[in-house]
Amino acid sequence: MKSAAVAAAALVASAGVAGAEKIEVTHWWTSGGEAAAVGVFADAVNAAGHEWVDAAIAGGGNARPVILSRIAGGDPMGATQLNTGRDAEDLVQAGLMTDLTDLAEAEGWADFIRPSKLLDSCTYEGRIYCVPVNIHSFQWMWLNRGAYATAGVAVPTNWSEFEAAAPALRDAGITPLAVGGEAW
Secondary structure (H helix, E strand, O other), X not given: OHHHHHHHHHHHHHXXXXXXXXXXXXXXXXXXXXXXXXXXXXXXXHHOOOEEEEEEOOOHHHHHXXXXXXXXXXOOOOEEOOOOOHHHHHHHHOOOOOOOHHHHHHHOHHHHOOOOHHHHOOEEOOEEOOOOOOOOOOOOOOOOHHHHHHHOOOOOOOHHHHHHHHHHHHHOOOXXXXXXXXOO
């Protein structure tokens, strides 16, 4: 819940809201659990005395051009979802993102955002420009602890251990590594 409160505070700050105001928020979290997470953020913004105006766009690939067009066209939303990294850095360099450093320091974000590297991903030249609310990456690997127990090997904690355990999984009739067929 603390993440929702931090995100709500940042949304209000980034929108430049002084009093109760409508805050349009663009995002692409539209399915099941994603929509539920957005609901928590919306509730926190509304509880802070503002009105969340949901501007969901299905699919990150569809949302990004709309978001950039709005920002570049001088009609930015109050807040938006972006992936950190180069995409956000370009907007920061162009002066199109609000510096949230003072808010982050006042609320002690560095004391509770974990892992701490998440906050680093929102920092550019020592200034904070976003609130990390999730980890989005193609470099994730999920495993089944039960499969490792069946194979009689410890659950790996790094790639070398994974490679070392793979033969035992294979010998137990378990495919050590598979890639999903989803396009996303």
